[in-house]
Amino acid sequence: MPQIRVRFAPSPTGFLHVGGLRTALYNFLYARRNGGVFILRIEDTDRTRFVEGAVQNLIESLRWAGLDYDEGPGKGGSVGPYIQSERTAIYKQHALMLVEQGKAYYAFDSEEELEAMRKQQEKLRIPPKYDRRALKLTPGEVKQKLESGVPGVIRMKVPEAETIAIDDIIRGRVEFESDRLDDQVLVKSDGFPTYHLANVVDDHLMGVTHVIRGEEWLPSTPKHLLLYRYFGWELPAFAHLPLLLNPDRSKMSKRRMQDGKQVDVFVEDYRKRGYLPEALVNFVALLGWNPGTEQEIFSLQELTEAFSLERVGKSGAVFNIAKLDWMNSVYLRELSDADLIQRARPILEEAGFANTSDAYLVAVFHLMKDRLNSLDDLVSFAGYFFKEPETYDDASKKKNWKPETAGHLHLVRAGLLSLGTFDHAGVEGVIRGVAESSGVGGSRLIHPLRLALTGIAIGPGLFELMVVLGRDTCVRRIDRAVTLLG
């Protein structure tokens, strides 16, 4: 059996989409699992949609996710170039071959003419399809138009009354009637190929053995099959992946709201929001595939060992942020100190919390790790470790800040200052001691103290938190809170 070769072939029209990430991942896993080659190919044949920097961003996102490709832009390979805009001559040559063999033909219709044709078809309630008017052109007329530089396209000639069947690895046999197929444009009037031509030509020339792509391509697969036949090429295997869905079950291509939160669609968004690549990869891997066991947490290596196309499902999967959050929290809790520092720094710096030592960051993280869904939460829920609280939670203030509180905290303050070593046992001793001598329960001190020190009502254990903040900060914040809250 020849070596397996698969490709991820995105269009550089923007950031990498999470659906694209999953497609890339499945290709990657399939290649790695079977000792094959994973190719990255850039499908930039639409010059009107090209976005500057998108290719670099795509590559960056794949790298972030840990999906290294074997051949592609920047990596090279024996069947390059891997950027379609650099291969136009190849497509043109192949298209011409089909024209010569009568399997494709020139057409010179203007946009207006085509638009009028479609309007007419709509009126007659017949399926929109090119009516082959260009086939009436004589060879002489075609030659003359070409020579005089009239802009034209090359269309493939679809055979009539034929059933075209594909055997999809995921979906089984799917049949299409050739009569429903349009005479697809293969080469546009700007000389660039359309997806259909470029895709088929490249997959063949690059030795792709398995085409693993999104389900949105299923309806155009018969056109691709026809092209393989026209060229006399051997067919690759096809596997059409189920779509990733928004919470409303529509195709996940635009941002939608879920539980009042925006559902981001770009890998870039998740990176920025403090999700770990391991978690995002693990999560999307399970959207449409499962190992048949009850294991849910997988390293990339484990995914590689367990993956198979046979276990990919057929129905679309909703991208469920809540589960991603949970999975991310699992990975966060397992993060090593060194890893954490490296990953959290950029996010903290962006929030203006940069002025802190590694040791301090680690201490904070140890207190916070069970409470994080994303690294972003460090900014949202642990800001008081990096700057003075600016406000005090109203509900907690109302509930816990009593007239006698200031007096209690004054005693605590004095106790803290007289403490030999400012450690957990010492701090707890002071607070419990004041509570006892004042004849109140510990919680009567603990809650207002937490409010004074952090400004909020939730967080790590108070004594641990105080040790990390340090004596000076605690005393200073007690003073400030007493002044502000009375």
Next chain:
RNA sequence: GCCCCCAUCGUCUAGAGGCCUAGGACACGGGCUUUUCAAGCCUGUAACACGAGUUCGAAUCUCGUUGGGGGCACCA
């Protein structure tokens, strides 16, 4: 409108005719623990879209209905 795909708890899914009193995970509810919030442990609610068939027996097979999705460009 036409073509294609899909259909198990709210969500991701297990299930390839009897192992199903339909299992797991997230989310949600309750409890334990407790200085709060988490984490952890225990526990609960919750699904085979519907209708015909096939079969001794159907979540599993067939057909239909309904519902959802995707596609119908000189975009990918």
